[in-house]
Amino acid sequence: MIHKFKVRTSGKTDMVNITKEIGALVREGGLASGVCHVFMPHTTCGLAINENADPDVKSDINSALDYSVPKDFPYKHREGNSPAHVKSVLVGSSLTVFVEDSTLELGTWQGVFLCEYDGPRIREVWLRLIKG
Amino acid sequence: MIHKFKVRTSGKTDMVNITKEIGALVREGGLASGVCHVFMPHTTCGLAINENADPDVKSDINSALDYSVPKDFPYKHREGNSPAHVKSVLVGSSLTVFVEDSTLELGTWQGVFLCEYDGPRIREVWLRLIKG
């Protein structure tokens, strides 16, 4: 069974903390111990695990990505969102987190983030729980 | 059991859509529901999930990566393919897609791509199916 939930993003680029939503679905799904695979079904978003404390980190990550993947470039794709596709490929569309005692096991400072690169939009996140 | 298939790439950089090959091996492997782990056993290639519609997106992704990871750089590795190793690390060598009703579950516009950074060559892709 694939668990799905929706996320509203703000601004052209955004990092939305989805750790609580994932943790809630892990408990609802009855997974005591195993892994939770997280999947991003959109081509102009990514999934990342990073700092959950200082919001300046999210803003710095998006500024640095804007620098590394420039907007003013002879892109061919006519929709004008090629930088978002590039960032999606670099950041990645799937990740795996561990579950123990029905709880998401993350490092002290970590959260799971939906990374928006062509917002604002309503996005979906998919989860699959595997016992182990 | 590890399922393997070969892919022929074109040009120095390429993105080859391998969605059909993966879907066929998922059905042959008899996986009704679970996850399909995809692994890239080469160090100058990557694996990505991105747009399956306009081929200009693939070309834009490769152009932007050429910009971000320059060719003219004082690299030490004498084989001359250091940019390919860098891109491989950035794009990644493993990803996970979901399977339901023996079918690969992807977003509307998504395909799975072998990303070639030091071609043209014959490459291998490895799959492992996990029930769940």
Place this chain on the structure above:
Amino acid sequence: MIHKFKVRTSGKTDMVNITKEIGALVREGGLASGVCHVFMPHTTCGLAINENADPDVKSDINSALDYSVPKDFPYKHREGNSPAHVKSVLVGSSLTVFVEDSTLELGTWQGVFLCEYDGPRIREVWLRLIKG
């Protein structure tokens, strides 16, 4: 059960080969066939699979990342390690390798690396084994 081990990194940036440690824990964990999920619980490190032969490749990867993710940038995060957070997001915090006959299945030239971007430090790596 989550398997954990510690790694000592050298220098501000580093790539430490952790293939042997992972292989040993796979055997100790008694996994004959399946997958080994590797997780990085720190927000200024990454996990990558790349060349295990010429050490110049590791040095080239870190030089190119220093070029793509500049140090001199108007970052807001006051700890001064924003480039490390950016690299962590780009390289990624989770990956999956295959196990067959109690052995890690990698390509000929591949190793698994802990990628340090804010060292030197003692880091942890987490593993979870799934039969399949």
